[in-house]
Amino acid sequence: xxxxxxxxxxxxxxxxxxxxxxxxxxxxxxxxxxxxxEVEYTKSYNVAPRTINPVLRSSDGVLLLSGMEWGLxxxxxxxxxxxxxxxxxxxxxxxxxxxxxxxxxxGFYEWKDGRPYHITAGDIMTLGAIYNEINGHxxxxxxxxxxNDQMSDLHSRMPLIIENIEQWFGEHPPYQLVRPFxxxxxxxxxxTYVNSPRNxxxxxxxxxxxxxxxxxxx
DNA sequence: CCAGACGTTGTT
DNA sequence: GTCTGG
DNA sequence: CCAGACGTTGTT
DNA sequence: GTCTGG
Numbered sequence: 001x002x003x004x005x006x007x008x009x010x011x012x013x014x015x016x017x018x019x020x021x022x023x024x025x026x027x028x029x030x031x032x033x034x035x036x037x038e039v040e041y042t043k044s045y046n047v048a049p050r051t052i053n054p055v056l057r058s059s060d061g062v063l064l065l066s067g068m069e070w071g072l073x074x075x076x077x078x079x080x081x082x083x084x085x086x087x088x089x090x091x092x093x094x095x096x097x098x099x100x101x102x103x104x105x106x107g108f109y110e111w112k113d114g115r116p117y118h119i120t121a122g123d124i125m126t127l128g129a130i131y132n133e134i135n136g137h138x139x140x141x142x143x144x145x146x147x148n149d150q151m152s153d154l155h156s157r158m159p160l161i162i163e164n165i166e167q168w169f170g171e172h173p174p175y176q177l178v179r180p181f182x183x184x185x186x187x188x189x190x191x192t193y194v195n196s197p198r199n200x201x202x203x204x205x206x207x208x209x210x211x212x213x214x215x216x217x218x
Numbered sequence: 219c220c221a222g223a224c225g226t227t228g229t230t
Numbered sequence: 231g232t233c234t235g236g
Numbered sequence: 237c238c239a240g241a242c243g244t245t246g247t248t
Numbered sequence: 249g250t251c252t253g254g
Contacts, residue, residue: 239252239254240253241250241252
């Protein structure tokens with residue numbers, strides 16, 4: 001579909017969000033989105049695929065905060081990302097037309113040359129996603145688009161960031177929102193502590209320089 | 219995304 | 231190297 | 237026609 | 249469900 005293929009690819013090697021953080025309090029989400037909450041909210045500095053996470057979705061015009069597994073259940077495969085360019089393929093079409101969601105995160109991680117970076121834009125980012133629901137079990141994939149200029153220093157792809165969730169959850173397929181982020185991102189190099197999915201805690205988002213100083217002064 | 223396992227037989 | 235787990 | 241696949245990232 | 253491969 002022309003509208004989506006215009007997102008394009010640039011062919012450059014690099015990555016996408018395979019890890020994120022969510023350490024804001026739920027009260028910020030409640031204030032900002034006023035959803036009906038049907039999941040036990042948890043904080044994490046190191047959210048990995050295959051974990052259950054709170055996601056926002058619209059059901060009959062009601063905004064719900066539901067628990068879903070990161071990794072879209074397609075039967076055989078469980079993609080954690082869905083390329084925007086493929087949203088009109090049979091595999092994703094129905095989900096994009098009728099099962100859109102956003103994932104509230106504090107930031108997401110990207111690695112370059114073995115070094116992790118934490119990327120934020122304000123206190124919350126809402127990442128565009130599609131989900132399936134099979135026997136009451138929800139699962140989602142985060143949509144990826146081409147990196148914007150800021151991001152392209154680090155990686156060729158980036159997660160889709162949704163700024164207008166009313167439009168995202170609107171009646172018409174929100175093709176116009178499927179594009180690289182046009183706002184400003186903040187990048188923080190962090191400790192490789194975040195590398196292991198078993199590690200959690202504030203150290204994951206601590207700037208690497210601060211970590212070094214604390215190590216130095218012991 | 220990164221880390222960690224990566225087999226077989228038989229079965230308290 | 232490739233697959234699974236988180 | 238039926239069977240089988242159906243994804244993404246990166247490849248230091 | 250739907251597309252591709254044979």
